[in-house]
Amino acid sequence: MEFKAESKRLLEMMINSIYTHREIFLRELISNASDAIDKIYYKALTDDSISFDKDSYYIKITANKDTRTLQISDTGIGMTKEELENNLGVIAKSGSLAFKNETELKDGHDIIGQFGVGFYSAFMVADSVTVISRALGSDTAYKWESEGTDGYTIEPCEKDAVGTDIYLKIKENTEDEKFEEYLEEYRLKSIVKKYSDFIRYPIKMEVTTQKPNDDNDEDLVEVKEEQTINSMVPIWRKNKNELTDDDYNNFYQEKHYGFDKPLKHIHLSVDGMLRYNAILYIPENAPYDYYTKEFEKGLELYSSGVLIMEKCSDLLPDYFSFVKGMVDSEDLSLNISREMLQQDRQLKMIAKNIKNKIKSELQSLLKDEREKYEKFYNAFGSQLKYGVYSDFGANKDDLKDLLMFYSSKEKKLVTLKEYVERMPEEQKFIYYATGDSYDRIEKLPQTEVVAEKGYEILYFTDDVDEFAIRMLMAYEEKEFKSVSSGDLGIEMDEKEEKAETEEKDNKELFDHMKNLLSGKVKEVRPSKRLKNHPVCLAADGEISIEMEKVLKAMPD
Numbered sequence: 001m002e003f004k005a006e007s008k009r010l011l012e013m014m015i016n017s018i019y020t021h022r023e024i025f026l027r028e029l030i031s032n033a034s035d036a037i038d039k040i041y042y043k044a045l046t047d048d049s050i051s052f053d054k055d056s057y058y059i060k061i062t063a064n065k066d067t068r069t070l071q072i073s074d075t076g077i078g079m080t081k082e083e084l085e086n087n088l089g090v091i092a093k094s095g096s097l098a099f100k101n102e103t104e105l106k107d108g109h110d111i112i113g114q115f116g117v118g119f120y121s122a123f124m125v126a127d128s129v130t131v132i133s134r135a136l137g138s139d140t141a142y143k144w145e146s147e148g149t150d151g152y153t154i155e156p157c158e159k160d161a162v163g164t165d166i167y168l169k170i171k172e173n174t175e176d177e178k179f180e181e182y183l184e185e186y187r188l189k190s191i192v193k194k195y196s197d198f199i200r201y202p203i204k205m206e207v208t209t210q211k212p213n214d215d216n217d218e219d220l221v222e223v224k225e226e227q228t229i230n231s232m233v234p235i236w237r238k239n240k241n242e243l244t245d246d247d248y249n250n251f252y253q254e255k256h257y258g259f260d261k262p263l264k265h266i267h268l269s270v271d272g273m274l275r276y277n278a279i280l281y282i283p284e285n286a287p288y289d290y291y292t293k294e295f296e297k298g299l300e301l302y303s304s305g306v307l308i309m310e311k312c313s314d315l316l317p318d319y320f321s322f323v324k325g326m327v328d329s330e331d332l333s334l335n336i337s338r339e340m341l342q343q344d345r346q347l348k349m350i351a352k353n354i355k356n357k358i359k360s361e362l363q364s365l366l367k368d369e370r371e372k373y374e375k376f377y378n379a380f381g382s383q384l385k386y387g388v389y390s391d392f393g394a395n396k397d398d399l400k401d402l403l404m405f406y407s408s409k410e411k412k413l414v415t416l417k418e419y420v421e422r423m424p425e426e427q428k429f430i431y432y433a434t435g436d437s438y439d440r441i442e443k444l445p446q447t448e449v450v451a452e453k454g455y456e457i458l459y460f461t462d463d464v465d466e467f468a469i470r471m472l473m474a475y476e477e478k479e480f481k482s483v484s485s486g487d488l489g490i491e492m493d494e495k496e497e498k499a500e501t502e503e504k505d506n507k508e509l510f511d512h513m514k515n516l517l518s519g520k521v522k523e524v525r526p527s528k529r530l531k532n533h534p535v536c537l538a539a540d541g542e543i544s545i546e547m548e549k550v551l552k553a554m555p556d
């Protein structure tokens with residue numbers, strides 16, 4: 001026996017549970033309209049009797065506040081009576097999926113529909129939906145009408161041209177929901193921009209604009225004008241050679257990825273096992289909330305040009321969370337609401353791909369455009385160092401060559417590679433000193449011995465520096481060593497012995513000092529390495545004084 005379903009309830013449940021944002025009803029209806037036009041396009045490819053003149057295919061949105069109706073029309077393939085019954089009368093039946101299978105469309109197609117439920121999302125905002133459709137090659141049109149729960153009616157009607165008109169009777173406002181907004185020009189425009197900007201066919205709408213009036217005086221008059229409100233051709237589908245820096249910068253601005261200018265853009269068009277397009281940006285400045293909990297990382301995720309997710313966080317590792325941009329792929333297995341993915345194997349592969357690409361782009365920025373890289377590093381370097389430190393240093397190999405530290409010798413940021421290459425042969429360790437500022441570190445008594453030896457010292461002023469470096473442990477087999485550590489690995493000559501006799505000879509003095517400072521220091525002892533300074537603080541054990549400070553300042 002076949003299962004029966006309480007279709008009324010099923011429809012109601014479905015409509016109200018699969019979508020998290022009501023506004024996507026428009027995305028769904030526009031996607032259907034685009035599919036309908038695509039079908040004519042694909043038919044024309046193999047059928048000479050059908051011509052496809054791009055200019056006569058479009059989607060049109062018309063809002064009428066007086067009648068509370070929103071109309072979405074297309075000049076697509078239309079539906080016969082049977083198709084209206086089968087596609088709009090049977091839940092989860094997708095004419096578009098069937099079309100894809102029948103015509104054996106190969107890779108690179110743009111048909112969006114597949115689940116056969118998107119249409120019903122109209123009932124999230126409408127009390128009733130009327131569809132008037134005339135199929136390609138048919139003289140009669142049909143009217144399909146439904147209030148959602150009580151089934152539908154179909155009857156013949158008039159329609160001049162092939163295509164489909166959908167009328168939504170927008171719901172009355174409730175206390176917490178202003179359905180009326182779906183009749184507002186600016187709102188409709190912004191929903192189209194958000195989800196459907198890259199639909200391949202023009203989406204037209206009457207838009208109010210300010211124009212100088214005929215008298216040519218200063219006054220502007222409001223006029224209604226039909227405009228195409230979507231950009232249509234996504235920049236990521238264009239050929240890189242045809243795009244200028246300005247094009248990329250404009251896209252960054254248009255998409256509100258940031259208020260700054262991007263420092264660098266990365267345009268990826270990957271084909272093969274994995275297919276996707278991406279445009280990624282490395283911003284110039286960190287957003288104001290970047291180093292706070294409020295900041296949300298992620299890239300926009302599109303499927304065949306339709307926005308699926310605004311911030312897909314799985315596409316970026318935390319240490320590259322500053323990267324902005326979008327990814328578009330036809331191969332994603334979407335879940336039924338098309339707001340999420342069903343399984344993330346492709347996504348994981350894309351993410352890995354993207355990560356490696358960002359890494360290599362940063363490396364070449366460092367190599368070829370040092371100044372720019374330093375600018376980048378000043379904004380986002382801490383994030384890279386957190387990346388080395390977190391996950392028990394799992395990312396350290398990806399990141400170690402992107403790190404920079406201020407050098408005592410060069411008086412500027414240097415990489416670990418540069419440091420190691422300059423090391424004199426007898427130098428065993430990579431030395432670093434920690435403090436609040438470069439100035440203060442320079443005056444640290446502890447740096448004297450190392451500096452006098454002529455060895456370079458890296459100055460750590462960022463809280464995370466020493467933690468990151470401890471995770472790294474070594475670079476090219478050279479271990480890191482704090483100038484404050486007990487054994488500096490430097491030949492100490494006769495001074496060492498002197499220190500020992502000094503302690504014995506002046507035992508009383510040391511004891512006295514220890515008493516004076518009791519509770520503040522554990523021990524007072526003669527130093528083996530001070531040159532011009534009388535005294536310095538030294539840490540005992542694994543954790544340095546600076547690390548201890550950081551740990552103490554952290555919230556429990």
Ligand code: ADP
Binds near residue numbers: 074
């Ligand atoms: P999907 O788009 O995932 O197939 P929908 O519920 O959105 O599911 O639409 C169901 C079917 O109805 C589509 O597959 C298509 O065959 C048909 N359809 C919907 N809207 C239109 C339209 N504007 N023009 C032609 N056919 C349409």
Ligand code: MG
Binds near residue numbers: 028
């Ligand atoms: Mg659909």
